[in-house]
Amino acid sequence: MKNIVNVALPKGRLGDKVYDLFEKIGYDCPSIKDPGRKLLFENADAGVRYFWVKPSDVPIYVERGVADVGVAGKDILLEFSPDVYELCDLGLGKCRMAVASKRNFRDDTSRPLRVATKFPSIANNYYRSLGRDIDVIKLNGSIEIAPLLGLSDVIVDIVETGKTLLENGLVPYETVTEISARLIANKVSFKFKNEEIKEIAARAAEAVAKKEASE
């Protein structure tokens, strides 16, 4: 009997794009598009059961084995380092993690750099690799305001178009890493549902390659 694969999808715009990809590669589940408050959607014929969770929670559901596979941004994976397999770069939700600051900013290397961010691990790892001493200020939102009010010298945050930064008088001046959505899998599920998960990863990789070739 075919195993049902539990898939954790990230709520929001990225999740919609990810579901569209899964639908395209043969893992459709029409009920997922029904309006309502349902959280679990299953298509036994296609062998999938989907559920929506907060994007930053996807790796937790996968690491704990509640979801066999899931889709998470590289930013979340770098920040929390979950013990999961990273099977495929889906090429969706492409953006970058960047350092940004006020236009006239100049790094005063005589003191620790104050860095405001939602991603303290990524910021610490980046500046450690540069040997730069920093003071990390963990914020949960509205990061752009931190340098404007003097809370921090720079921010480390996700930049898509850079428009929000510009509107706040900030400029991105260093790329920490490129970000995109990754297909992740629980290490034990990968073993006990190997055929099914390998098939999902192979079909996703094929679709991504086709899309990239056509662009």
Next chain:
Amino acid sequence: MTESGKFTLTRAERAVFGLRALYESRGYERFKVNKFEEYDFYAGCKSFLTSESVLTFTDSTGRLMALKPDVTLSIVKNAGRDGRDVTKVYYNESVYRDYGDGNGFREITQTGLECIGAVDAAAVGEAVSLAGRSLDVIASGRKTLLAVSHMGVVSGILRSAGADPALFGELLGFMEKRNSPEIRRAAAEAGLPGDAVEKLIALSAVYGSPDEVRDELYSICGDDAALDELFGILGSLDPDVKEKIKIDFSVGGDMNYYTGIVFRGYLDGIPKSVLSGGAYDGLLRGMGKKDGGIGFAVSTDLLESYRPKDGGDRETFRLVADR
């Protein structure tokens, strides 16, 4: 105790009894480890510990002591003191570790075995067989699987490509995640030649029974002594253990510690490995010993955390006092 004289054993307790019986039937003797060791002992072996954090306290004589984060190191220290060629011991102990996941230090109960000294191929095969049979003891009706790899295969590729040993850890970390884009990036940054990079990526994708992946592995690695050793060990296993085996190069470890076969055991329904071990000649060399060693530990507390959904494997014992 549920009623007078009647006891229901927890899964962890039953597992410990079952594992003890298994190991004693193969000539392994019980080894009781001290709960504490002097901190200096672990300070000198930090690179061999799963987590560098060690829980310390000062005893009444002013010595800095540590609650043990690892059992193998203590057993290795004592191995061979009785003059025997091979030390075969098992243990059931608690270790104290901080995995850096925000939960702080935790007490982890482990039952395992170590075989140290003049360890030949037969002894290695026996240890791997016992790892497979340990999974049967704790399975409670669940499917079991023993994923194996060999550190010599990956280290051979890296060494022959002239990779800086300082990069081994990073590359192994990406192999453990089956993350081929990052393997490619890290290997390119390290200046590894293209064929070595492709070999690592191909190895990280391998997964299957020994028979399924044998040809694929030899076509990736060519003639390879470590691969020969791995298939030699797997060929010596009993059929019922061999059928649990999957070759999986995402099973890794510290190359300074493990040098030969490494393995992890899994039960369907428990989202992490319940058994972990391998051949650790590197550890012994690091501790100034010339012998070989192989061992593994079963994390029995995971059996309580992740009970089978039907819960139908309870077993009740009545204790009877003979008056």
